[in-house]
Amino acid sequence: MTLPLLIYRSLRQHALSTLVTAGSIALACGLLMTVWMVKTQSQEVFTSTNTGFDAVLGARGSKLQLVLNAIFHLEASPGNLELSDYEEIKKHPAVRTAIPLAVGDNFRGFRLAGTIPDLFTTVEYAPDHAFAVRPGGAFFKLGAREAVAGSFAAQQLKLKVGDTFHPYHGLNFNEESMHSETYTVVGVLQPTNTPADRVIWIPIEGVQKMSGHVASSANQISAVLIQLRSPAAGFALDQLYNKQGNRLTFAFPVGAIIAELFGKISWFDQVLTLVAYLVAVVAAASVLASIYNSMSARRRDLAILRSLGARRRTIFGAVVAEAAVIGALGATAGYVIYFALLTGVARLIQAQTGVVLDVFAGHPVLWICPLAMIALCALGGVVPAMKAYRTPVAETLAPVS
Amino acid sequence: MLEIADLRKSFPPAETGGARAEIVRVPAFALGAGEQAALRGESGSGKTTFLHLIAGILAADSGRITVDGVVMTSLGEAQRDRLRAQKLGYIFQTFNLLQGFTVLENVQLGMAFGGGVDKGRARELLGRVGLGHRLNHFPNQLSTGQQQRVAVARALVNRPKLVLADEPTGNLDRVHSRAALELIREVCREYGAALLLVSHDEEVLRQFEKVRDFKELNQAVQ
Numbered sequence A: 001m002t003l004p005l006l007i008y009r010s011l012r013q014h015a016l017s018t019l020v021t022a023g024s025i026a027l028a029c030g031l032l033m034t035v036w037m038v039k040t041q042s043q044e045v046f047t048s049t050n051t052g053f054d055a056v057l058g059a060r061g062s063k064l065q066l067v068l069n070a071i072f073h074l075e076a077s078p079g080n081l082e083l084s085d086y087e088e089i090k091k092h093p094a095v096r097t098a099i100p101l102a103v104g105d106n107f108r109g110f111r112l113a114g115t116i117p118d119l120f121t122t123v124e125y126a127p128d129h130a131f132a133v134r135p136g137g138a139f140f141k142l143g144a145r146e147a148v149a150g151s152f153a154a155q156q157l158k159l160k161v162g163d164t165f166h167p168y169h170g171l172n173f174n175e176e177s178m179h180s181e182t183y184t185v186v187g188v189l190q191p192t193n194t195p196a197d198r199v200i201w202i203p204i205e206g207v208q209k210m211s212g213h214v215a216s217s218a219n220q221i222s223a224v225l226i227q228l229r230s231p232a233a234g235f236a237l238d239q240l241y242n243k244q245g246n247r248l249t250f251a252f253p254v255g256a257i258i259a260e261l262f263g264k265i266s267w268f269d270q271v272l273t274l275v276a277y278l279v280a281v282v283a284a285a286s287v288l289a290s291i292y293n294s295m296s297a298r299r300r301d302l303a304i305l306r307s308l309g310a311r312r313r314t315i316f317g318a319v320v321a322e323a324a325v326i327g328a329l330g331a332t333a334g335y336v337i338y339f340a341l342l343t344g345v346a347r348l349i350q351a352q353t354g355v356v357l358d359v360f361a362g363h364p365v366l367w368i369c370p371l372a373m374i375a376l377c378a379l380g381g382v383v384p385a386m387k388a389y390r391t392p393v394a395e396t397l398a399p400v401s
Numbered sequence B: 001m002l003e004i005a006d007l008r009k010s011f012p013p014a015e016t017g018g019a020r021a022e023i024v025r026v027p028a029f030a031l032g033a034g035e036q037a038a039l040r041g042e043s044g045s046g047k048t049t050f051l052h053l054i055a056g057i058l059a060a061d062s063g064r065i066t067v068d069g070v071v072m073t074s075l076g077e078a079q080r081d082r083l084r085a086q087k088l089g090y091i092f093q094t095f096n097l098l099q100g101f102t103v104l105e106n107v108q109l110g111m112a113f114g115g116g117v118d119k120g121r122a123r124e125l126l127g128r129v130g131l132g133h134r135l136n137h138f139p140n141q142l143s144t145g146q147q148q149r150v151a152v153a154r155a156l157v158n159r160p161k162l163v164l165a166d167e168p169t170g171n172l173d174r175v176h177s178r179a180a181l182e183l184i185r186e187v188c189r190e191y192g193a194a195l196l197l198v199s200h201d202e203e204v205l206r207q208f209e210k211v212r213d214f215k216e217l218n219q220a221v222q
């Protein structure tokens, strides 16, 4: 009853510094939790995103680039492979499904991915999740100039069934490189929360034979997406294409290749984490400094409390508790900052990759960080609390004149 | 109620050097339960130091102070704090109200470290001293006389056995001073507290039946 009153009044009396300090703690806490959650969430989501495929076959080059291009629809294709390569791997006994993919055109910055309708009808992009079009739509038919828009692409481009558009050459939008063909949107996919949402799908020969593409491209594709009958088969194919052959690259397993990417950029989140830790220490130091600075102004109040019978350790405890409460206020506000930042980052990641982070996912860091922050602030409060503890009552109340 | 024997207190010399200055040297002093007494003393004669010693916020060099049967001078600091919280009330010349707390909260804090807070009693006493309509005001919203009454209520709210008053009307004008003193004496009587008041103001001292010269009492060589 008394302690809350003492803390409340003290915080009120120093409202501005309370606000500034709690604000800096909120920032530190929010930042720390965001960095942590973006790191763990994106690693988890990206490494588990394979849109249903175990491996990718592509031109000789970097496996990572192959996976980024064929699964995540990012980066340029490392090169082309012959249609015959596709026919060959499709017949391999270890391969359950092989879906060809051809890229190279876009519509207003969204990629056109050429493929076959089997992608929609035989592949589950996630366990128990099959592709589906919104009511009133359909998948495209091979040989037709039809397109199926991913949900995000459709939303951004305001595409609906019946709309027509011209493809543009290249992966980046350039007004001048318009192809003459006209495509009609026949379906819009239900959201999948995968990179497929950011793509406009068209029949594969459309990309291969687009007006203005070199003639040789008619028999070439960018990659083959592969489902295996068993994981063990992946190692056999790895042996076949990567060790024995030297013309193609077999990227397998997809998750491990993305994990490697996170390994490569781990310095980045290490730096961010370090920054966040520093901010946390600075925030705790600011609690220390703000209470410490107000200490000389509070000496008299503390001495009065002592004259009313408060013990030294009560005074000490009240100051530490006050610091902890500032920490708790900050940590609570930190959740607001956390959700705001994480939502922003998640939107950004979705826009850039189609991958969706779970903003409401739980993680121990979400309670460890605020608790640690509160503890850190309490620790910061110990320094001014010592000063409070040592306040000489008689001298303070009756200064020697 | 209050018994003092061979009480001594000296302060270390100032930085400029010199010997330890003995400020208080009281061979004997006593005050009965519910009794009211005033001490007359010049400025700088050690009255405040004397009250600080009795209140236990200063430790004596030697001697004995007994409050309500408890030998305070043999207690540790934390126990002196508790004794002060439970049995003593202190009224300062400058009131020493907590500026960030309301009138009611200031008075509640007079109980907070002793018996426990009883809001009803705090309200009742504030009503008794004529501040029933100022409970949620802050000290700086009150007149000096009103602030003084808050200080009186705070000192008495925990039903202390002994109230120490250090020039309690020193900051008031003559008219208010008289009324304030009457209030202090009445409330002490009502609450059954003994009162020990120190002052250099003859006007104040005149109102007491029992007045002693602090110079006689205190044999410290100045």
Ligand SMILES: Nc1ncnc2c1ncn2[C@@H]1O[C@H](COP(=O)(O)OP(=O)(O)O)[C@@H](O)[C@H]1O
Binding pocket: A395, A398, A400, A401, B011, B012, B023, B041, B042, B043, B044, B045, B046, B047, B048, B049, B050
């Ligand atoms: N903490 C202290 N250190 C040194 N001297 C002190 C201290 N407190 C009081 N004194 C000295 O003790 C003397 C008496 O002070 P005080 O008790 O306040 O007198 P009074 O209340 O009668 O005016 C003064 O000379 C003062 O300077």
Ligand SMILES: [Mg+2]
Binding pocket: B044, B047, B048, B049, B166
């Ligand atoms: Mg004095």
